[in-house]
Amino acid sequence: MATTNAGDECVFEAIALKKEYDDGQVQALRGVDLRIHTGEFVAIVGQSGSGKSTLLQMLGALDHPSSGQLLYRGKSLEESSDLAAYRAREIGFIFQAFHLLPTFTALENVQIPMFETSRPVAERKTRAMELLKAVGLEKRVHHFPSKLSGGERQRVAIARSLANGASVLLADEPTGNLDSENAGYIMDLIVNLHREHNVTLVMVTHDMGIAHRATRVIAMRDGHIVSDGAGVPSAVS
Amino acid sequence: MTFLSIVSRGLMRRPVRTGLTMIGIAIGIAAVVALVGMSRGFQTSWTNGLKTRGTDIVVSNMGSALTPKPFAATQADKIKSLPHVAAICTLMVDLISVEKADMMIVSARQWGGFSWGNLKIVSGRLPKDEKEKAVVLGQTAADVLKKKVGDTLQLETDELQVVGIVDGGAIVENGSVILSLSLYQEITGNDGKINVIDLRMTPGTTKEEAAELTERINSLVPEAKAVSAGDNIRNSQGYRIINAMSWGTSLLAVLVGVLGVMNTMLMTVFERRQEICILLAVGWRRGRVVRMILWESALLGFLGGIGGVVLGVIGVKILITAPAIKGLLEPDLNAVLLAQAVVISVVVGVISGLYPGWRSSRLMPSQALHG
Incomplete structure (x- = not known):
């Protein structure tokens, strides 16, 4: 199985990772082995039910694997006593459905993850303003999600994912709910963040055009990795 | 944005439901204020009557009736x-x-x-x-x-x-x-x-x-029994029964309030399942989520308590004009009783939030990705 190493340090290492649901009746991951290095842009592709989103959830410690090991920078996530801190400080999530909190403005949504840090109130607000400015939303900071377009919502979500200076971005179909123009803008934004800040980017996508922009593409089928390397495998294309 | 603003925003998601729950608590707390205030007022009025007559010691047999x-x-x-x-x-x-x-x-x-x-x-x-x-x-x-x-x-x-x-x-x-x-x-x-x-x-x-x-x-x-004027009515079994009944009725009303708040907070947790999962996904600790739910229910209790105190005081003022009561007692609505009522209401809120809070802490953040 080929790997593309962007940096020396291994960010994630999965060893025989399995995830089962309904007492083993559904096997979402069937023994995944994987290494992701610092600064990589990894696209995970595959059909619905192939296990790609489940793998992303395991990497983000949103769920526990049924068996196998998952290491983050050499340390087992399962043995970590503080997964919340890991999710708050190390990982930034970007979801397909944005998942902004509807009763909070753009500015407030970006501040939400910062509650798990020691930043004072004023500093949280300043940081959120900076991030929203960075994604081009400085004039929409006081708008509620319902008053923002899909592209704008995703930009708020991106700003939120960077609130605590995450070194890894996990994106689950980030352009799945956007038109092509907004999708292009969002992808440019995410790729620029990855390049400028050397953020490790792991993205689940159906879109082969997006997968082509990744430095490494992992194809999954039935809970297995079926190919792993630079470029989109021809079978998947 | 502070943690309290997140808490208050949570309550404002469903203003009608929040308002109705607050009214429910307020009625319970108003019952506490009215019944206990009247009961204590009976004692105060009786004692004041003795003091006005210049009585230092009362010799009487205060049995189970209200009169000796x-x-x-x-x-x-x-x-x-x-x-x-x-x-x-x-x-x-x-x-x-x-x-x-x-x-x-x-x-x-x-x-x-x-x-x-x-x-x-x-x-x-x-x-x-x-x-x-x-x-x-x-x-x-x-x-x-x-x-x-x-x-x-x-x-x-x-x-x-x-x-x-x-x-x-x-x-x-x-x-x-x-x-x-x-x-x-x-x-x-x-x-x-x-x-x-x-x-x-x-x-x-x-x-x-x-x-x-x-x-x-x-x-x-x-x-008969000789007691100081201040202790006279407190020695009455009748008064004690009235006092106990006041608290008993009040506690029943408060229990209804507990169930109301618990129902509201459970609905909140159920409706905001995805929101709670998102909070967990972006790094909120489960303890913070539980605190958020508890603070919401405590705030609900506090606001209901304030409403209940206002309602209770107004209710008592109206009640004492009733012919059956007029002239018999002066309600004792002192600051301690009103503060006690608000504290009871906040405690009711916190207790009611415990189970919903525990339920919220059981959610897995991965559920945020579904739907």
């Missing part, structure tokens, strides 16, 4: 010559129906006793002597009975003339029908019976001397 049991008037003779006793006044105090008033205090006092001394004549006069078939009415009693000087008053089977309206200086005194002891004994067929001895101590009597005096009275008059 009668005993022989001759018992008073054993007391009046004891050291530190400045004066005594024997009385027969009753709570009876008088004409259209369901419950009225009738205070029959030993003619010439010091308990007549606090009465200031507003109009008319005091009875000429103890045998005159006459009563004086406290201002509130006159108002409730709709009587003025010159009118007649039906007391039991006798018709008595209202010869004066008085200001007794306390709500119980002003709510009383006052007449001479011997006349009332004659009317009720209780010749030679009294149920209260008001005792005034000599000036400068120390606490120890007062305690010694009450002990001596208790040994001399086994039919």
Whole structure:
């Protein structure tokens, strides 16, 4: 199985990772082995039910694997006593459905993850303003999600994912709910963040055009990795 | 944005439901304020009445009824010559129906006793002597009975003339029908019976001397018990029962409030499942999520408590104008009781939030990705 190493340090290492649901009746991951290095842009592709989103959830410690090991920078996530801190400080999530909190403005949504840090109130607000400015939303900071377009919502979500200076971005179909123009803008934004800040980017996508922009593409089928390397495998294309 | 603003925003998601829950709590807390306030007010009013009469020690048998049991008037003779006793006044105090008033205090006092001394004549006069078939009415009693000087008053089977309206200086005194002891004994067929001895101590009597005096009275008059004026009503079993019933009814109302808040918070957790999962996904600790739910329910309790206190105070003010109660008591709505009511409400909120909070802490952040 080929790997593309962007940096020396291994960010994630999965060893025989399995995830089962309904007492083993559904096997979402069937023994995944994987290494992701610092600064990589990894696209995970595959059909619905192939296990790609489940793998992303395991990497983000949103769920526990049924068996196998998952290491983050050499340390087992399962043995970590503080997964919340890991999710708050190390990982930034970007979801397909944005998942902004509807009763909070753009500015407030970006501040939400910062509650798990020691930043004072004023500093949280300043940081959120900076991030929203960075994604081009400085004039929409006081708008509620319902008053923002899909592209704008995703930009708020991106700003939120960077609130605590995450070194890894996990994106689950980030352009799945956007038109092509907004999708292009969002992808440019995410790729620029990855390049400028050397953020490790792991993205689940159906879109082969997006997968082509990744430095490494992992194809999954039935809970297995079926190919792993630079470029989109021809079978998947 | 502070944590409190997140909490308050949570409540504002469903303003109607939040409002209705608050009303539910407010009604429960209003019941606490009203019932306990009235019950304590009864005690305060009674005590103030004794103080206004200048009574230091009360000798009576406060059994399970609200009025004391009668005993022989001759018992008073054993007391009046004891050291530190400045004066005594024997009385027969009753709570009876008088004409259209369901419950009225009738205070029959030993003619010439010091308990007549606090009465200031507003109009008319005091009875000429103890045998005159006459009563004086406290201002509130006159108002409730709709009587003025010159009118007649039906007391039991006798018709008595209202010869004066008085200001007794306390709500119980002003709510009383006052007449001479011997006349009332004659009317009720209780010749030679009294149920209260008001005792005034000599000036400068120390606490120890007062305690010694009450002990001596208790040994001399086994039919009754001597207590300081402040403790008199607290020793009444009747009052204790009323007090216990007030708290019991209040706790029932509070329990309904608990269930209301718990239902609301469970609905909140259920409806905001995805939102809670998102908070967990972006790094919120489960403890913070639980705190958020608990703070929301506590805030709900606090606001409901404030509403309940306002509602309770207004309710009591209206209640005491009712003819059945008017003149009998002055509600004791002191700051401590109102603060207690708000604290109870906040505790109710926190307790109600425990289970929903625990439920929220069981959610997995991966559920944020579904739907």
